[in-house]
Amino acid sequence: MSNEGFRVHIALPDTRPSEYEAVIAPGSIGRVPELLPAEASADRYVVVADAEVARLYGESLVRCLEEAGRPASLLAVPSGEPEKTRARWAEVTDALVERGVGRDGCIIALGGGVIGDLAGFVAATYMRGIPLVQVPTTLLAMLDASVGGKTGVDTPLGKNLVGVVRQPALVVMDPLVLRTLPLAELRSGLAEAVKHGAIASAGYLEWIESTGDRLLERQSNALAELIAWSVEIKASFVTRDPEEHGPRKALNFGHTIAHALESLSAYTLPHGHAVAIGMVVEARLGERLGVTREGSAGRLEQVLERLGLPVRIPGSVPAREILARTARDKKVRRARTRYSLIAEIGQSARSEQGDWSIAVDADAVLPVLAEAGADV
């Protein structure tokens, strides 16, 4: 890592903007004004953040934009998944109109995944799209939401049910902001990093395991390296498939079960915890189907436990209810539920037909859910 930290260049030939930089460096949040590319050059900036993040980092970000001659203001919105609604999207939109923001405006999303999704959807739809800068402040948002351009909100009938794919003009990730992140949320992010290792790089998985203590201690250089490695892996899938028709589906490993568990817990189970359990269940499912090399689930359990992440379904959850929820997942195509599995640690699986997800009968999933602690 240079003094400048890491820069990942993300090229997406079929979308606009067609390329952008993800900058990962301690202290980079103070360098946002100088990092802004021409596409994000605006006559005014609106920093969208929740009240807590606005207080911690938003006010100083606005000040540093103003000092650089960039007119900026702060827009505080409530955070938390229940706030990621169409009503909140409409409210933020109306607030921009009231502030006189035109097509020359630019939105800076400062916060976790909820703020990124919500502010991203506002930017994508405001006057048919104004530029967006993502400044994620949770590890999960840095590793996951920062690359791929997914934006959107929930509806009472489903999570992320409305939204668009819209790339940001710039992503700035400062590991120093992770010092104020609760430990459970830090761990939640590490689960996604483990997923990146599981689907794309056994070497990365080993590095995460051996660096686990330094990561949990929030050493900023270790965290910067983790973020850069994960972003590169995620970008390698997304650039091949911006709209998720093929390879990008590999990133759903662990997520079919994870989404069902989150939904059943009414979103009290943190996303990363659900993904940790989901990866173990889906790896075991793959082993049972002969898709995944034997021992992969055990290896994942070992690394996840080392990081303090759960690997078994908590409480008493009926397996049949989990299966019923998987059928409502956006990834469902026709009757059987599709899973994105791994072939072995470091390699995602493809079906015999070359598909990046595999249709599985509910009956085949029951025994692995039981093994993971679900009630049968």
Added chain:
Amino acid sequence: MSNEGFRVHIALPDTRPSEYEAVIAPGSIGRVPELLPAEASADRYVVVADAEVARLYGESLVRCLEEAGRPASLLAVPSGEPEKTRARWAEVTDALVERGVGRDGCIIALGGGVIGDLAGFVAATYMRGIPLVQVPTTLLAMLDASVGGKTGVDTPLGKNLVGVVRQPALVVMDPLVLRTLPLAELRSGLAEAVKHGAIASAGYLEWIESTGDRLLERQSNALAELIAWSVEIKASFVTRDPEEHGPRKALNFGHTIAHALESLSAYTLPHGHAVAIGMVVEARLGERLGVTREGSAGRLEQVLERLGLPVRIPGSVPAREILARTARDKKVRRARTRYSLIAEIGQSARSEQGDWSIAVDADAVLPVLAEAGADV
């Protein structure tokens, strides 16, 4: 024209889908199933239309999809600009979820511009985007909304204030459906055709003038030729500039004034009528500024009057109020209002800096508004 009518191929290298066909032929509405491209191959189709259009053409379209082995259903929504709201967008979205439409679904927008914009925005945002087929049933929607991929809804604070640019997978335009269109709406569409002539082709403007009677009699071959000609002109601007940063702005000729007049009339003035008046005013403005060749405004008046379109501001509208409304136009950039003018009939104007719109002081606009009948 062959038996197949016209086909315009629209290529947009930087967007998805990156190309699609616009099919223009009498009877083509009955051939929608066979015209569907692979990208619009879906496990179910939802035809979105207002009650009147649903009755006239929607039921038979659903039947013909079903007969071709394509499961389809009809979703009737209220029409009219006041219905193009975020609430209606949310309702249509929820109706799709309730019908179990997944990422394999496809929306067919059957109707005028309001239905196209609304259903298009639903398709663009439903599960981050499902395919859209546009079957416009008004001349204005065929000439204008069918190409360019603009989708969106209004908010109390502005028209088309939220939306995205999203290309359809196919556009089918059947001039036979124009037989049921009210004459005022037919004329409204012809105003946009005149605009296409004004900004891009003096020959087209002459053809419209000499074919005026056949067009007003709704001869389907004449209408098919008109639609194809206009679509080709519009496509030539849009393909160069899908997101309206440059050349596409030329299509706004007449529209800065037109939007102000529509808004002041609370949208009782039909769009095409407003555009007709707006073109005459803006051509005269251009002549006054030395941007537009002398006589252009007179020539436009001649053709528009021949088609039965208005060329003067109706009633008593204060010029200052018109100017105030132009400042709220989405095209406004900083202080002065920007106009997209013509250099002469058949040629859009560019500023000395190469811009496709020109900043004009309000004071320069007052006299031409007075000349067009506004109160001063």
